[in-house]
Amino acid sequence: MKKIINDPDQVVEEMLQGIVFAHPTVRRLPGYNVLVREVISQKVGLVSGGGSGHEPAHGGFVGKGMLDGAVAGSVFTSPTPDQVYEAIKAVDQKKGVLLIIKNYTGDVLNFEMAGELAEADGIRVEKVIVNDDVAVENSTWTTGRRGIAGTIFVHKIAGAKAEAGADLDDVKRVAEKVIDNVRSMGMALASCTVPAVGKPSFSLDENQVEIGIGIHGEPGTHREALKTADEITSQLMDKILNELNVSQKDEVAVLINGLGATPLMELYIINRKVSQILTSKEIRVAKTYVNNYMTALDMGGFSISILKLDTELKELLFAPADTPALVQN
Amino acid sequence: MKKIINDPDQVVEEMLQGIVFAHPTVRRLPGYNVLVREVISQKVGLVSGGGSGHEPAHGGFVGKGMLDGAVAGSVFTSPTPDQVYEAIKAVDQKKGVLLIIKNYTGDVLNFEMAGELAEADGIRVEKVIVNDDVAVENSTWTTGRRGIAGTIFVHKIAGAKAEAGADLDDVKRVAEKVIDNVRSMGMALASCTVPAVGKPSFSLDENQVEIGIGIHGEPGTHREALKTADEITSQLMDKILNELNVSQKDEVAVLINGLGATPLMELYIINRKVSQILTSKEIRVAKTYVNNYMTALDMGGFSISILKLDTELKELLFAPADTPALVQN
Numbered sequence: 001m002k003k004i005i006n007d008p009d010q011v012v013e014e015m016l017q018g019i020v021f022a023h024p025t026v027r028r029l030p031g032y033n034v035l036v037r038e039v040i041s042q043k044v045g046l047v048s049g050g051g052s053g054h055e056p057a058h059g060g061f062v063g064k065g066m067l068d069g070a071v072a073g074s075v076f077t078s079p080t081p082d083q084v085y086e087a088i089k090a091v092d093q094k095k096g097v098l099l100i101i102k103n104y105t106g107d108v109l110n111f112e113m114a115g116e117l118a119e120a121d122g123i124r125v126e127k128v129i130v131n132d133d134v135a136v137e138n139s140t141w142t143t144g145r146r147g148i149a150g151t152i153f154v155h156k157i158a159g160a161k162a163e164a165g166a167d168l169d170d171v172k173r174v175a176e177k178v179i180d181n182v183r184s185m186g187m188a189l190a191s192c193t194v195p196a197v198g199k200p201s202f203s204l205d206e207n208q209v210e211i212g213i214g215i216h217g218e219p220g221t222h223r224e225a226l227k228t229a230d231e232i233t234s235q236l237m238d239k240i241l242n243e244l245n246v247s248q249k250d251e252v253a254v255l256i257n258g259l260g261a262t263p264l265m266e267l268y269i270i271n272r273k274v275s276q277i278l279t280s281k282e283i284r285v286a287k288t289y290v291n292n293y294m295t296a297l298d299m300g301g302f303s304i305s306i307l308k309l310d311t312e313l314k315e316l317l318f319a320p321a322d323t324p325a326l327v328q329n
Numbered sequence: 330m331k332k333i334i335n336d337p338d339q340v341v342e343e344m345l346q347g348i349v350f351a352h353p354t355v356r357r358l359p360g361y362n363v364l365v366r367e368v369i370s371q372k373v374g375l376v377s378g379g380g381s382g383h384e385p386a387h388g389g390f391v392g393k394g395m396l397d398g399a400v401a402g403s404v405f406t407s408p409t410p411d412q413v414y415e416a417i418k419a420v421d422q423k424k425g426v427l428l429i430i431k432n433y434t435g436d437v438l439n440f441e442m443a444g445e446l447a448e449a450d451g452i453r454v455e456k457v458i459v460n461d462d463v464a465v466e467n468s469t470w471t472t473g474r475r476g477i478a479g480t481i482f483v484h485k486i487a488g489a490k491a492e493a494g495a496d497l498d499d500v501k502r503v504a505e506k507v508i509d510n511v512r513s514m515g516m517a518l519a520s521c522t523v524p525a526v527g528k529p530s531f532s533l534d535e536n537q538v539e540i541g542i543g544i545h546g547e548p549g550t551h552r553e554a555l556k557t558a559d560e561i562t563s564q565l566m567d568k569i570l571n572e573l574n575v576s577q578k579d580e581v582a583v584l585i586n587g588l589g590a591t592p593l594m595e596l597y598i599i600n601r602k603v604s605q606i607l608t609s610k611e612i613r614v615a616k617t618y619v620n621n622y623m624t625a626l627d628m629g630g631f632s633i634s635i636l637k638l639d640t641e642l643k644e645l646l647f648a649p650a651d652t653p654a655l656v657q658n
Contacts, residue, residue: 018597021604268347
């Protein structure tokens with residue numbers, strides 16, 4: 001295993017320290033793997049999180065216009081309920097807290113349990129479950145579809161709604177509207193290596209890729225020979241658009257997400273084809289994000305997320321944000 | 330070679346198309362591999378660039394508060410003088426143009442030749458040459474030190490100065506002050522692969538790293554066995570601080586730069602140690618950037634850049650910026 005780390009068992013601890021040193025707008029709850037805004041404002045609180053290894057998700061999205069708290073589990077492992085519970089208590093301002101959970105069995109159970117603990121304290125807690133990945137129904141760690149990079153749109157848009165002063169029901173409504181309208185799919189060129197495991201999670205032949213990969217290396221739909229960027233992109237877009245009710249004159253947002261080891265050059269080549277496909281269908285692209293947003297450690301590959309917009313979602317998507325990983329004016 | 334591309338000879342062309350589709354604030358000069366701001370304002374123009382493969386550098390830094398134009402050569406190959414000349418003409422607003430050149434023989438020659446062509450047209454052109462890499466004196470493609478990720482600080486600070494309405498001499502002065510006060514050094518875990526070559530530029534053993542690597546895979550100071558993140562970081566910081574005149578109570582900015590295939594988790598672990606080292610020396614960190622800013626395609630590794638600040642540099646560093654790869658409020 002070739003990684004720039006110290007102790008495989010300390011990667012999350014040391015990463016959190018490095019994040020806090022870098023970003024003074026984010027602070028850590030003492031004794032917990034929880035990052036919260038330095039200044040929590042009087043509004044509905046938004047808490048997300050999950051296993052580590054998906055950086056900048058989720059701690060990178062803590063800040064104005066997005067999340068109030070992010071809980072970091074061990075690598076690719078759900079955070080425990082007590083950690084999530086602390087996050088909820090830290091961000092609650094008597095206006096309730098929305099949990100944004102990616103659809104993995106462990107995350108759903110532990111976030112729900114934390115929510116129940118907080119409700120026993122009199123904090124109002126609601127949840128939404130993101131399941132944007134169209135690759136597979138049910139999977140290694142999921143009943144139903146998995147939650148992947150489309151989650152960033154939920155953070156952004158629900159975050160903007162909360163920032164605007166909406167109440168918990170309204171923030172939850174808009175988060176669910178995003179979830180209903182976002183679909184994603186990814187692929188891998190090369191496996192990631194979990195530090196504590198020390199060897200690649202799976203192996204692919206020199207000319208082989210995995211279509212529909214999960215963000216923890218879970219199997220996708222199938223393996224096949226490496227094709228061109230345009231062919232791979234078309235294949236993913238076919239499946240995404242097939243699951244998303246978009247047609248001529250509709251407007252969408254695009255997120256091209258690197259899984260950790262994929263150069264920005266390749267992500268832009270992918271975006272070229274995504275844009276061409278959408279334009280050929282007379283679907284308008286209102287906004288495009290191209291970067292590493294929800295990674296899988298050092299995995300080679302990418303995912304595409306498409307969000308169908310309406311007037312409300314578009315306005316909230318364009319609202320300002322100020323977080324370590326996403327700043328918008 | 331496992332890459333998500335179409336034709337190795339078309340990667341720059343297709344990437345530029347993908348960038349323009351994604352970022353409406355940036356436009357391409359028709360027929361040239363030049364990205365310029367969609368709206369060029371009345372101020373000193375800033376042009377940078379170099380070989381492609383370092384994304385988001387340099388096109389990702391075109392925008393308010395940073396560059397006006399970026400010229401993209403072929404992968405790891407200097408852009409030709411005619412391309413740079415077009416960029417200069419496109420951004421000139423009769424207030425002169427500053428060329429920000431990384432110190433590689435090809436870049437220096439071609440940017441200088443372009444400057445002469447523009448001056449023959451009556452455009453006032455000045456240049457600065459960035460040589461922040463303390464690893465080696467002279468190298469494969471360099472006389473003197475190489476220019477690497479510290480260049481981002483030059484873009485940011487000279488960009489802010491130009492945005493504030495300073496004249497060409499003053500923008501050049503502040504760019505040179507940054508160059509005088511920034512030092513960087515990197516290391517590689519794994520080689521990059523140039524698409525048109527199709528195989529790794531160099532090879533390292535399973536447990537071997539290259540200290541002082543260049544951003545095109547040029548040799549560094551030496552190879553050695555992989556050590557811990559803290560040990561590697563200390564080693565690079567020793568050399569950087571040795572070349573930079575900083576002492577107790579001084580204030581610095583830090584840039585931890587991924588070379589393309591290095592997870593953000595590891596960059597933050599590195600930042601933890603950088604921060605600890607600086608704190609132990611009572612050097613204050615005013616601002617920290619952790620991300621992929623100047624990559625080397627899919628190279629595994631990172632670089633550290635430290636900029637010694639004074640009041641003027643600090644104020645300009647904190648000024649707003651709005652570019653595809655760096656947004657600051």
